[in-house]
Amino acid sequence: MADSYDVIIVGAGNGGLIAACALSQMGLRTLLLEKHNLPGGCAASFVRGRFEFEASLHNLPYVGPGAENGDIGMLFKRFGVERKFYPIPESLHFIVDGPEPFEFKAGVGREAFARAAEAVCPGAAEAFERFTAMCDDLNRGLAALSAARGRPDPDAMAREHPNYYRLASSTVDEMFEALELPELLRDILSVFALYQCGDTSKIDAARFMLMTDSFITEGASQTDLRSFGLSTALANSARRFGCDIWYNCEVSKICTDGGAVSGVQLSDGRKICAKRVVCNIMPHLVYGRLLDPAATPVMELKKANARTLGARAFCVFLGLDRDWRELGFRDYATFINSSIKNAEIIRNGGSRESNGDMSVNVLNAVVPDASPAGTCIVYLTAMFNGDAFADVTPDNYTEIKEAYAERLIARAERVLGVDIRNHIEEIVISTPVTYARYLGTPQGAVFGYSPEDWDGMMSRNMGEQAEKTVPGLYFAGGHGARLSGFSPSYMSGFMTAMRVAGEMRGGAPA
């Protein structure tokens, strides 16, 4: 029957695409629905003149230096995704543009990082060893958990992997304090938290360490055809595995019958049946728009409202008509922050007025042929942890976005000593309004929910077991237990697919 599937996936973002590959590869009749005309969600690109801009990917960890390494590299291999990855040569580079200027740059590898840290902070190398030793303990704990297939013996875990438990229930600042890291080393490492727009007094140490360790030890990569190359490859793999994918197809309702999911209704009124629906969209949208509130467990509504929205983004995409070196750029990635203190960076990040911090990425520095010879692609990205566009209207929008973009450009030029303004061949500015348009998320949030201390990785993981939504409804994506970003979204899609398949084999949904 054409209008009936084993599983319907709503949203072809990173989580939805991976779930579609995994479920259809296992032989389940799978339908992937996407409201936009392209796969990928944030993992997309757009063309202006001679330039093709990446929509969101700055660094992809866990693909390893070769094709064989890393969780994400393994997923790609499993689904036959063969794209080229370029290693990013630095693990961290930032400039403090404030009263006390400071610059830190380290290559990839623990030794390289320790050397760079020791050079600016005597004693840092020894303290950093404690940090990496704890990272190793954390990874051993996770390996044991995964070997126990999610059903570990708690006593044995506490006995054999106590540091795993400690890190899982501590904040980053508590971990720094316990390990007695020198203040400057704490400040340096805290810059990694900005990848999650994270407050080190609130986010959990475990998630932070997993990410930081992978950036430092393995390094991150960029891919050859923008992240849209990965999205297109995944969509093609899903198709080969038998998955149907419909674009330009907006779901207007998730249907329930007798308290369980029964299918979806499309915006043209057509109904498609499935007892399992995986949402690669934020719970806010599912509970706020797609699901009958009467059919939604009250606790899920309360949870959605109790959570804090994740970061909102502002990005200036620049196609410049000179080679990047000629314009004065020296590195692929540079954070420019007003302060070295995470607390102050986070405090400033609430509004346009207070926040002028950004990350600068020069795509051609890692992907040499990203644009025609003699040109380059540069991105300036600012993140907000508040509703920085609360004052926007259709009439002041262009003025607001151009003024803020101009401010970022001027600061990048001054701090990096580069020439941008005289070489802009193409410029596109995306704002929370842009992300609200394409993703539909409240305030245009791009990072799901903020990993507050009560809603961090461990808390979400434990919650997943205990918190029940409508039977047959599942979530995948950057709002999940592994938090936001490319790798967590991919992994979330995979984990959800495994859960769906497991429950189908075991009979009724949990």
Next chain:
Amino acid sequence: MSQDLMRYAARMDLSKMGAIMPRRMAHIAQGAPVPPKLDYAANLTAKALHPKCQKLLVAEVIEREGGAKSFVLRAQEGGELARFRAGQFLSFSLAIGGSTITRAYSLCCPPSWAKQGKYMITVKPSEDGFAGNWICANWHEGTQVTASAPLGEFSYTRLRDARHILGVCGGSGVTPFCAMACAIAEGSEDYSLTLLYGSRDSDSILLGEELAALAQRCERFTLVNVLERGGGDESGYITTELIKKYMPEGDCSLFVCGPAAMMQAMETAIAPLGLPERRIRRKTYGVTEAALEADWPQEAAGKTFSLTVKMRDQTYTVPCASGETVLVAMERAGLEPPSRCRSGECGWCRSRLSAGTVYIPARTEHRRKADLAYGYIHPCCSFPTSDLTLCVGCE
């Protein structure tokens, strides 16, 4: 190291693990038991700026030069319309005979009109054959029409372009410049425009009176009518020398808009100027025709191929003549594939070519690199050179 590490690690409280879930539950309990809020300023602005479609009606028809007509459009339900930047277009969905087709028309009114709930477009029947003739014959006061949100990138951008634009246009290519002149005149955009506007003779200057009036009252807009048969500000064609003559001192951006044949001639005229690429913006007007392209494979001429179209769970087989685009073949057969700009740029019609070969004119090649690698095409600018199988809006 291990013993030493334990000494540090022990300072982190192992028992806190047990507090995670009670703490989580306490926070969740504080949330309101209602559907979450979704209508923030960013969401409302996104919706107002980019509606999925706009239901309009013709409020006024104005006769123009040479049988052309301007149509003033208003929202069917009243109220404001989506804002636009001067130079943008609307893509109209038109049901003609048994076909539903799209056509893009540039807005040619002041940007402030959108807030007042109105737009204006101008249609020259002869230039856009089929659709233009049909619109001019069938749209009357009160006719209901469906349009996209304002689209397109042929607009002045403060952070990118020079403060002085030298516009070069012919025929309907004048319409985006008309909006720019209006924007400058009303003060909603801040740059200067000198327009070299090529027409056959003084009777065929589309929007000629409007533009002359704008130039009269607005110092920052200069109009130069270039008439093939003489009698204008300049006579003959727009040449390199003529562009040089009117090129302002200092920094300047060249904006060129016109039908395909004119655009090809203009490339030759522009080249000797030695302008950097960032100072040139182009927009091709009108229908894309294979026969106009120098490198179109002639052996395809006169042939009709078979086009198999997969749309979701339906499959259709339709004829596709070599000289027409794959998009037109689908529309002619009564299918409703997605499309907007019809010039290769917006990518809205992106579809997977699972079998067969097509010819794509180099100047309309704006596909993403991954689309080239994985066999996706923009049917609006692709011509068949064999039988084809196309997946439209699906995999």
